Amino acid sequence: MVGLLGSWVLAWQLRQVLPPLNHLQEFLWWLLIKGVLWVVPVVALVRWRQPSFWGWMGLDHLRGLGVGFLLSAAWFLVNVPLVPGQRPGPVSLMSSVLFTPVLEELLFRGYALRRLREGGWSFPLANLIAAFGFALLHLPGWIQMGKTPDFLGIEGVKMLVFGGLFGLISRDRSLWVAVLAHALHNLVASGVFGR
Numbered sequence: 001m002v003g004l005l006g007s008w009v010l011a012w013q014l015r016q017v018l019p020p021l022n023h024l025q026e027f028l029w030w031l032l033i034k035g036v037l038w039v040v041p042v043v044a045l046v047r048w049r050q051p052s053f054w055g056w057m058g059l060d061h062l063r064g065l066g067v068g069f070l071l072s073a074a075w076f077l078v079n080v081p082l083v084p085g086q087r088p089g090p091v092s093l094m095s096s097v098l099f100t101p102v103l104e105e106l107l108f109r110g111y112a113l114r115r116l117r118e119g120g121w122s123f124p125l126a127n128l129i130a131a132f133g134f135a136l137l138h139l140p141g142w143i144q145m146g147k148t149p150d151f152l153g154i155e156g157v158k159m160l161v162f163g164g165l166f167g168l169i170s171r172d173r174s175l176w177v178a179v180l181a182h183a184l185h186n187l188v189a190s191g192v193f194g195r
Contacts, residue, residue, distance in 0.1 A: 004107075005136055007037050012140045023091040030095065034103045042111045057110040057175055093190055101182035108134045108163060109170050109178045123171060131163030 011033045021029060043053060050056040108130045116126035135156050142152055162185060170178035 004037065004041075004133075005140075008137060009140045011037065012144045016144060027091045027095050031099060034099075038103055038107045042106055046111065056114070057106065093187075096186040096190055097183050101179045101186060104134065104137075105166065105170075105175055105179045105182055109167050110175045113167055127164055127167035127171075130167055131160050134163035134166075135159035 015029065018029075046053045046056055112133060113126055113130040116129055117123065121129070138159050139152060139156065142155065147155075162182075166178040166182055169181055
C-alpha cells in the first residue's frame, strides 16, 4: 500500500510539471497512469498466484454485465439532459462513471480486500483497511488541486464510508456489484442530476 500511495503521489507531482493538457489528453494520462500503477501489478500478482484472474476477482460469472454496463452508460450519457452550469465534460463524466469505478474496485475490493481475507484477517478489519487505502488514494489529487483541510477531512471520511459500503455490498458476491454501486455514486456526485 505504501508503494502504491508513493507512486500515486509521484504521478501527481509529475502531472504538475507537464504542460497543460486538454480534457481528452488529461483523461488518457490518468487512464494510462492508473493502468500502469494499479491494474498491471494487480493482474500480474493475481495471475502469478491464481489459476483464474476472472474467477479470483469475482468477475467470471458476470462478464457480460460489463458490456451491458458500458452500453447502458453510453445510452444514459446521450439521453439524460444535463443541468446548465453544472455540466461535466463528456470525457470527465466517462472517466468518473465508466473507468474509475472499474479500476478502483479491482484494486481495493477485488485485490486488497480479497488478499487480506486470504491472509486471515476478519472481514470487518480487512474491509476497514481496504476502505482506508481507498480514502488515502484520493488525498494526493485533492491536495494537488488545492483543496482545503476541511474538504480533505470531510471527503476523506466520505471515501472511507463509501469504501466500506462498497466492500460490504460486494462481500461474497460478484465484484460487479461494487463496480456498479461505485459508478452510480460517481454519476450522482458528478452533478448530472443537478444539486
